[in-house]
Amino acid sequence: MAERLLIRALSGGKSTKIITLHGKKMKMMPSTLEKLPGLRTLDLQNNLIPKVCPEISTLIQFQNLKLREFYCEGNPLFLKQPIIAAYKEDDVWSLQEITSRFIMHQLAENNPFLMHAIEWYPEVRNKISQQKKCAVCGNPFITPWLECVQFVPPSKNWKISKNLHLVPLQTFTCSRKCFTHRSRNLFGIAQT
Known part of the structure:
Protein backbone atom coordinates (compact mmCIF):
# COMPACT_ATOMS: atom_id res chain seq x y z
CA MET A 1 0.00 0.00 0.00
CA ALA A 2 2.79 2.45 0.93
CA GLU A 3 4.65 1.55 -2.26
CA ARG A 4 1.61 2.43 -4.40
CA LEU A 5 1.23 5.77 -2.63
CA LEU A 6 4.90 6.56 -3.23
CA ILE A 7 4.71 5.59 -6.91
CA ARG A 8 1.66 7.81 -7.32
CA ALA A 9 3.46 10.68 -5.57
CA LEU A 10 6.56 10.24 -7.75
CA SER A 11 4.49 10.24 -10.91
CA GLY A 12 3.14 13.63 -9.83
CA GLY A 13 6.71 14.99 -9.88
CA LYS A 14 7.01 18.70 -9.10
CA SER A 15 3.28 19.07 -8.54
CA THR A 16 3.25 16.67 -5.54
CA LYS A 17 2.78 18.84 -2.44
CA ILE A 18 1.63 16.40 0.26
CA ILE A 19 2.62 12.81 1.08
CA THR A 20 0.79 11.03 3.89
CA LEU A 21 2.20 7.64 4.87
CA HIS A 22 0.67 7.63 8.35
CA GLY A 23 0.68 4.19 10.06
CA LYS A 24 1.80 2.12 7.04
CA LYS A 25 4.24 -0.04 9.09
CA MET A 26 7.14 1.24 7.01
CA LYS A 27 10.61 0.27 8.26
CA MET A 28 12.57 2.73 6.12
CA MET A 29 12.13 6.35 5.21
CA PRO A 30 11.60 6.67 1.46
CA SER A 31 14.84 7.91 -0.12
CA THR A 32 13.03 8.94 -3.32
CA LEU A 33 11.62 12.03 -1.60
CA GLU A 34 14.53 14.09 -2.86
CA LYS A 35 13.00 13.74 -6.35
CA LEU A 36 9.96 15.77 -5.26
CA PRO A 37 11.08 19.42 -5.17
CA GLY A 38 7.51 20.69 -4.73
CA LEU A 39 6.87 18.63 -1.57
CA ARG A 40 5.64 20.82 1.30
CA THR A 41 4.07 18.35 3.78
CA LEU A 42 5.49 14.95 4.72
CA ASP A 43 3.59 12.77 7.20
CA LEU A 44 5.47 9.63 8.31
CA GLN A 45 3.79 9.29 11.73
CA ASN A 46 3.30 5.97 13.52
CA ASN A 47 5.58 3.79 11.44
CA LEU A 48 8.57 1.63 12.37
CA ILE A 49 11.28 3.88 10.96
CA PRO A 50 14.42 3.68 13.17
CA LYS A 51 16.53 6.33 11.42
CA VAL A 52 16.41 9.17 8.91
CA CYS A 53 17.65 8.10 5.50
CA PRO A 54 20.92 9.67 4.27
CA GLU A 55 19.19 11.35 1.33
CA ILE A 56 17.12 13.65 3.54
CA SER A 57 19.12 13.63 6.77
CA THR A 58 21.36 16.48 5.72
CA LEU A 59 20.18 20.04 6.04
CA ILE A 60 20.91 20.67 2.36
CA GLN A 61 18.35 18.09 1.28
CA PHE A 62 15.68 19.53 3.58
CA GLN A 63 16.45 22.99 2.21
CA ASN A 64 16.03 21.66 -1.34
CA LEU A 65 12.74 20.05 -0.34
CA LYS A 66 11.50 23.27 1.29
CA LEU A 67 9.32 21.28 3.67
CA ARG A 68 6.88 23.35 5.69
CA GLU A 69 5.47 20.46 7.73
CA PHE A 70 7.23 17.24 8.74
CA TYR A 71 5.51 14.75 11.03
CA CYS A 72 7.53 11.81 12.37
CA GLU A 73 6.01 11.18 15.81
CA GLY A 74 5.48 7.55 16.76
CA ASN A 75 8.67 6.25 15.10
CA PRO A 76 11.61 4.82 17.05
CA LEU A 77 13.95 7.55 15.76
CA PHE A 78 15.52 8.31 19.12
CA LEU A 79 17.42 6.01 21.42
CA LYS A 80 15.45 6.09 24.68
CA GLN A 81 17.93 4.11 26.70
CA PRO A 82 19.51 5.90 29.66
CA ILE A 83 23.26 5.66 30.07
CA ILE A 84 25.38 6.23 33.15
CA ALA A 85 27.43 9.42 32.81
CA ALA A 86 30.98 9.33 34.07
CA TYR A 87 31.96 12.24 36.26
CA LYS A 88 34.88 13.33 38.36
CA GLU A 89 34.37 13.45 42.12
CA ASP A 90 36.44 16.60 42.36
CA ASP A 91 34.44 18.99 40.16
CA VAL A 92 36.04 22.35 40.84
CA TRP A 93 34.66 25.67 39.59
CA SER A 94 36.99 28.31 38.24
CA LEU A 95 37.61 31.44 40.29
CA GLN A 96 35.68 33.40 37.65
CA GLU A 97 32.67 31.07 38.05
CA ILE A 98 32.74 31.31 41.85
CA THR A 99 32.96 35.11 41.70
CA SER A 100 30.24 35.39 39.06
CA ARG A 101 27.87 33.22 41.09
CA PHE A 102 28.53 35.29 44.21
CA ILE A 103 27.93 38.58 42.38
CA MET A 104 24.73 37.30 40.72
CA HIS A 105 23.44 36.06 44.08
CA GLN A 106 24.21 39.41 45.74
CA LEU A 107 22.53 41.33 42.90
CA ALA A 108 19.44 39.14 43.30
CA GLU A 109 19.45 40.10 46.99
CA ASN A 110 19.63 43.81 45.96
CA ILE A 118 28.60 47.04 38.93
CA GLU A 119 27.92 50.27 37.02
CA TRP A 120 31.69 50.93 36.83
CA TYR A 121 32.63 47.51 35.39
CA PRO A 122 31.04 46.94 31.95
CA GLU A 123 33.02 43.71 31.39
CA VAL A 124 31.50 42.24 34.56
CA ARG A 125 28.00 43.38 33.50
CA ASN A 126 28.59 41.80 30.10
CA LYS A 127 29.74 38.51 31.64
CA ILE A 128 26.85 38.17 34.08
CA SER A 129 24.36 39.13 31.37
CA GLN A 130 25.21 35.74 29.80
CA GLN A 131 23.93 33.91 32.86
CA LYS A 132 21.78 30.80 32.68
CA LYS A 133 19.43 29.45 35.33
CA CYS A 134 19.83 25.94 36.68
CA ALA A 135 16.85 23.76 35.74
CA VAL A 136 16.91 22.16 39.21
CA CYS A 137 17.79 24.80 41.83
CA GLY A 138 16.99 27.91 39.77
CA ASN A 139 20.25 29.65 40.75
CA PRO A 140 22.14 31.65 38.11
CA PHE A 141 25.52 30.49 36.75
CA ILE A 142 27.85 31.20 33.84
CA THR A 143 29.48 27.86 32.98
CA PRO A 144 27.01 24.95 32.71
CA TRP A 145 27.98 21.70 34.36
CA LEU A 146 25.80 19.68 31.98
CA GLU A 147 23.51 20.43 29.05
CA CYS A 148 20.14 18.75 29.53
CA VAL A 149 16.80 18.29 27.83
CA GLN A 150 13.49 18.53 29.61
CA PHE A 151 10.21 17.39 28.07
CA VAL A 152 7.37 19.85 28.68
CA PRO A 153 3.80 20.16 27.40
CA PRO A 154 3.58 22.48 24.38
CA SER A 155 2.01 25.91 24.66
CA LYS A 156 -1.69 26.09 23.77
CA ASN A 157 -1.11 28.68 21.02
CA TRP A 158 1.43 26.58 19.05
CA LYS A 159 0.41 25.10 15.70
CA ILE A 160 1.44 21.46 16.19
CA SER A 161 0.19 17.94 15.64
CA LYS A 162 -2.68 16.99 17.97
CA ASN A 163 -0.90 13.86 19.17
CA LEU A 164 2.26 15.71 20.24
CA HIS A 165 2.06 15.73 24.03
CA LEU A 166 5.61 16.80 24.99
CA VAL A 167 8.30 18.91 23.34
CA PRO A 168 12.03 18.94 24.18
CA LEU A 169 13.37 22.07 25.88
CA GLN A 170 17.11 22.74 26.21
CA THR A 171 18.10 23.38 29.83
CA PHE A 172 21.28 23.29 31.93
CA THR A 173 22.32 22.18 35.39
CA CYS A 174 24.85 24.08 37.48
CA SER A 175 26.43 21.15 39.33
CA ARG A 176 26.56 17.39 39.76
CA LYS A 177 24.58 17.79 42.99
CA CYS A 178 21.69 19.44 41.12
CA PHE A 179 21.81 16.83 38.36
CA THR A 180 21.52 13.98 40.88
CA HIS A 181 18.46 15.72 42.44
CA ARG A 182 16.70 16.38 39.12
CA SER A 183 13.11 15.52 38.27
CA ARG A 184 12.18 12.43 36.26
CA ASN A 185 11.62 14.33 33.00
CA LEU A 186 15.08 16.00 32.90
CA PHE A 187 17.78 14.11 30.99
CA GLY A 188 21.48 14.85 30.47
CA ILE A 189 22.69 15.05 26.88
CA ALA A 190 25.68 12.88 26.10
CA GLN A 191 27.51 12.03 22.91
CA THR A 192 27.73 8.29 22.39
Whole structure:
Protein backbone atom coordinates (compact mmCIF):
# COMPACT_ATOMS: atom_id res chain seq x y z
CA MET A 1 0.00 0.00 0.00
CA ALA A 2 2.79 2.45 0.93
CA GLU A 3 4.65 1.55 -2.26
CA ARG A 4 1.61 2.43 -4.40
CA LEU A 5 1.23 5.77 -2.63
CA LEU A 6 4.90 6.56 -3.23
CA ILE A 7 4.71 5.59 -6.91
CA ARG A 8 1.66 7.81 -7.32
CA ALA A 9 3.46 10.68 -5.57
CA LEU A 10 6.56 10.24 -7.75
CA SER A 11 4.49 10.24 -10.91
CA GLY A 12 3.14 13.63 -9.83
CA GLY A 13 6.71 14.99 -9.88
CA LYS A 14 7.01 18.70 -9.10
CA SER A 15 3.28 19.07 -8.54
CA THR A 16 3.25 16.67 -5.54
CA LYS A 17 2.78 18.84 -2.44
CA ILE A 18 1.63 16.40 0.26
CA ILE A 19 2.62 12.81 1.08
CA THR A 20 0.79 11.03 3.89
CA LEU A 21 2.20 7.64 4.87
CA HIS A 22 0.67 7.63 8.35
CA GLY A 23 0.68 4.19 10.06
CA LYS A 24 1.80 2.12 7.04
CA LYS A 25 4.24 -0.04 9.09
CA MET A 26 7.14 1.24 7.01
CA LYS A 27 10.61 0.27 8.26
CA MET A 28 12.57 2.73 6.12
CA MET A 29 12.13 6.35 5.21
CA PRO A 30 11.60 6.67 1.46
CA SER A 31 14.84 7.91 -0.12
CA THR A 32 13.03 8.94 -3.32
CA LEU A 33 11.62 12.03 -1.60
CA GLU A 34 14.53 14.09 -2.86
CA LYS A 35 13.00 13.74 -6.35
CA LEU A 36 9.96 15.77 -5.26
CA PRO A 37 11.08 19.42 -5.17
CA GLY A 38 7.51 20.69 -4.73
CA LEU A 39 6.87 18.63 -1.57
CA ARG A 40 5.64 20.82 1.30
CA THR A 41 4.07 18.35 3.78
CA LEU A 42 5.49 14.95 4.72
CA ASP A 43 3.59 12.77 7.20
CA LEU A 44 5.47 9.63 8.31
CA GLN A 45 3.79 9.29 11.73
CA ASN A 46 3.30 5.97 13.52
CA ASN A 47 5.58 3.79 11.44
CA LEU A 48 8.57 1.63 12.37
CA ILE A 49 11.28 3.88 10.96
CA PRO A 50 14.42 3.68 13.17
CA LYS A 51 16.53 6.33 11.42
CA VAL A 52 16.41 9.17 8.91
CA CYS A 53 17.65 8.10 5.50
CA PRO A 54 20.92 9.67 4.27
CA GLU A 55 19.19 11.35 1.33
CA ILE A 56 17.12 13.65 3.54
CA SER A 57 19.12 13.63 6.77
CA THR A 58 21.36 16.48 5.72
CA LEU A 59 20.18 20.04 6.04
CA ILE A 60 20.91 20.67 2.36
CA GLN A 61 18.35 18.09 1.28
CA PHE A 62 15.68 19.53 3.58
CA GLN A 63 16.45 22.99 2.21
CA ASN A 64 16.03 21.66 -1.34
CA LEU A 65 12.74 20.05 -0.34
CA LYS A 66 11.50 23.27 1.29
CA LEU A 67 9.32 21.28 3.67
CA ARG A 68 6.88 23.35 5.69
CA GLU A 69 5.47 20.46 7.73
CA PHE A 70 7.23 17.24 8.74
CA TYR A 71 5.51 14.75 11.03
CA CYS A 72 7.53 11.81 12.37
CA GLU A 73 6.01 11.18 15.81
CA GLY A 74 5.48 7.55 16.76
CA ASN A 75 8.67 6.25 15.10
CA PRO A 76 11.61 4.82 17.05
CA LEU A 77 13.95 7.55 15.76
CA PHE A 78 15.52 8.31 19.12
CA LEU A 79 17.42 6.01 21.42
CA LYS A 80 15.45 6.09 24.68
CA GLN A 81 17.93 4.11 26.70
CA PRO A 82 19.51 5.90 29.66
CA ILE A 83 23.26 5.66 30.07
CA ILE A 84 25.38 6.23 33.15
CA ALA A 85 27.43 9.42 32.81
CA ALA A 86 30.98 9.33 34.07
CA TYR A 87 31.96 12.24 36.26
CA LYS A 88 34.88 13.33 38.36
CA GLU A 89 34.37 13.45 42.12
CA ASP A 90 36.44 16.60 42.36
CA ASP A 91 34.44 18.99 40.16
CA VAL A 92 36.04 22.35 40.84
CA TRP A 93 34.66 25.67 39.59
CA SER A 94 36.99 28.31 38.24
CA LEU A 95 37.61 31.44 40.29
CA GLN A 96 35.68 33.40 37.65
CA GLU A 97 32.67 31.07 38.05
CA ILE A 98 32.74 31.31 41.85
CA THR A 99 32.96 35.11 41.70
CA SER A 100 30.24 35.39 39.06
CA ARG A 101 27.87 33.22 41.09
CA PHE A 102 28.53 35.29 44.21
CA ILE A 103 27.93 38.58 42.38
CA MET A 104 24.73 37.30 40.72
CA HIS A 105 23.44 36.06 44.08
CA GLN A 106 24.21 39.41 45.74
CA LEU A 107 22.53 41.33 42.90
CA ALA A 108 19.44 39.14 43.30
CA GLU A 109 19.45 40.10 46.99
CA ASN A 110 19.63 43.81 45.96
CA ASN A 111 22.98 44.38 47.66
CA PRO A 112 23.32 48.21 47.37
CA PHE A 113 27.12 48.18 47.36
CA LEU A 114 27.37 45.73 44.44
CA MET A 115 24.48 47.33 42.56
CA HIS A 116 26.36 50.65 42.61
CA ALA A 117 29.79 49.10 41.93
CA ILE A 118 28.60 47.04 38.93
CA GLU A 119 27.92 50.27 37.02
CA TRP A 120 31.69 50.93 36.83
CA TYR A 121 32.63 47.51 35.39
CA PRO A 122 31.04 46.94 31.95
CA GLU A 123 33.02 43.71 31.39
CA VAL A 124 31.50 42.24 34.56
CA ARG A 125 28.00 43.38 33.50
CA ASN A 126 28.59 41.80 30.10
CA LYS A 127 29.74 38.51 31.64
CA ILE A 128 26.85 38.17 34.08
CA SER A 129 24.36 39.13 31.37
CA GLN A 130 25.21 35.74 29.80
CA GLN A 131 23.93 33.91 32.86
CA LYS A 132 21.78 30.80 32.68
CA LYS A 133 19.43 29.45 35.33
CA CYS A 134 19.83 25.94 36.68
CA ALA A 135 16.85 23.76 35.74
CA VAL A 136 16.91 22.16 39.21
CA CYS A 137 17.79 24.80 41.83
CA GLY A 138 16.99 27.91 39.77
CA ASN A 139 20.25 29.65 40.75
CA PRO A 140 22.14 31.65 38.11
CA PHE A 141 25.52 30.49 36.75
CA ILE A 142 27.85 31.20 33.84
CA THR A 143 29.48 27.86 32.98
CA PRO A 144 27.01 24.95 32.71
CA TRP A 145 27.98 21.70 34.36
CA LEU A 146 25.80 19.68 31.98
CA GLU A 147 23.51 20.43 29.05
CA CYS A 148 20.14 18.75 29.53
CA VAL A 149 16.80 18.29 27.83
CA GLN A 150 13.49 18.53 29.61
CA PHE A 151 10.21 17.39 28.07
CA VAL A 152 7.37 19.85 28.68
CA PRO A 153 3.80 20.16 27.40
CA PRO A 154 3.58 22.48 24.38
CA SER A 155 2.01 25.91 24.66
CA LYS A 156 -1.69 26.09 23.77
CA ASN A 157 -1.11 28.68 21.02
CA TRP A 158 1.43 26.58 19.05
CA LYS A 159 0.41 25.10 15.70
CA ILE A 160 1.44 21.46 16.19
CA SER A 161 0.19 17.94 15.64
CA LYS A 162 -2.68 16.99 17.97
CA ASN A 163 -0.90 13.86 19.17
CA LEU A 164 2.26 15.71 20.24
CA HIS A 165 2.06 15.73 24.03
CA LEU A 166 5.61 16.80 24.99
CA VAL A 167 8.30 18.91 23.34
CA PRO A 168 12.03 18.94 24.18
CA LEU A 169 13.37 22.07 25.88
CA GLN A 170 17.11 22.74 26.21
CA THR A 171 18.10 23.38 29.83
CA PHE A 172 21.28 23.29 31.93
CA THR A 173 22.32 22.18 35.39
CA CYS A 174 24.85 24.08 37.48
CA SER A 175 26.43 21.15 39.33
CA ARG A 176 26.56 17.39 39.76
CA LYS A 177 24.58 17.79 42.99
CA CYS A 178 21.69 19.44 41.12
CA PHE A 179 21.81 16.83 38.36
CA THR A 180 21.52 13.98 40.88
CA HIS A 181 18.46 15.72 42.44
CA ARG A 182 16.70 16.38 39.12
CA SER A 183 13.11 15.52 38.27
CA ARG A 184 12.18 12.43 36.26
CA ASN A 185 11.62 14.33 33.00
CA LEU A 186 15.08 16.00 32.90
CA PHE A 187 17.78 14.11 30.99
CA GLY A 188 21.48 14.85 30.47
CA ILE A 189 22.69 15.05 26.88
CA ALA A 190 25.68 12.88 26.10
CA GLN A 191 27.51 12.03 22.91
CA THR A 192 27.73 8.29 22.39
